């Protein structure tokens with residue numbers, strides 16, 4: 001009894017230690033298996049992408065870039081031909097106005113309308129900061145349109161009656177209204193009554 005007791009108590013810890021070792025190496029083996037599996041999966045997908053799916057071709061990315069560029073162009077070239085009352089608030093007119101502004105006004109009034117365009121630096125008076133406004137001839141739709149009809153006498157701000165169609169000038173009015181902090185709105189009734197008579 002005593003011997004067997006001793007034996008068992010001797011063996012006990014040894015067995016336990018063995019068991020622990022076994023179970024530890026069992027965990028390690030599992031970890032190694034998972035590691036090898038993940039390597040196999042990674043390698044297999046690498047092989048798949050490189051040889052079977054045709055790889056990640058730069059040509060696949062290019063059309064996306066082209067699409068983005070087309071979208072930018074589309075944003076600028078808005079078709080406003082269907083708009084019959086260009087003086088009434090309309091998002092497409094604002095976008096069209098932004099394009100007309102870039103071509104005709106930004107050199108003096110600046111790309112963002114801050115009055116800091118490259119051609120405006122030496123002018124006296126300098127081009128107006130369109131964001132701040134402070135209009136001499138009125139910041140309502142009809143006031144701004146009058147400025148674009150006749151200019152500001154005695155300054156380098158010309159009238160655009162002959163240079164730009166009335167629709168483009170209404171687009172500019174709407175664009176300025178979209179960026180300025182100093183705006184007054186004419187009533188729709190006023191616009192409908194007066195705007196169609198203006199050229």
Ligand code: HEC
Pocket residue numbers: 101104105106107108109119120123124125126127128134135136137138144147148152155156157158160172176
């Ligand atoms: C050659 C430079 C030049 C160009 C180009 C130009 N402007 Fe001006 N603009 C001026 C100057 C200078 C003034 C300031 C006049 C003043 O202070 O009396 C002015 C003033 C204005 C004003 C303020 C009017 C007011 O009631 O006080 C508006 C609005 C305006 N411009 C819009 C435009 C738009 C829109 C375009 C494009 C179609 C344009 N300008 C093109 C130089 C320019």
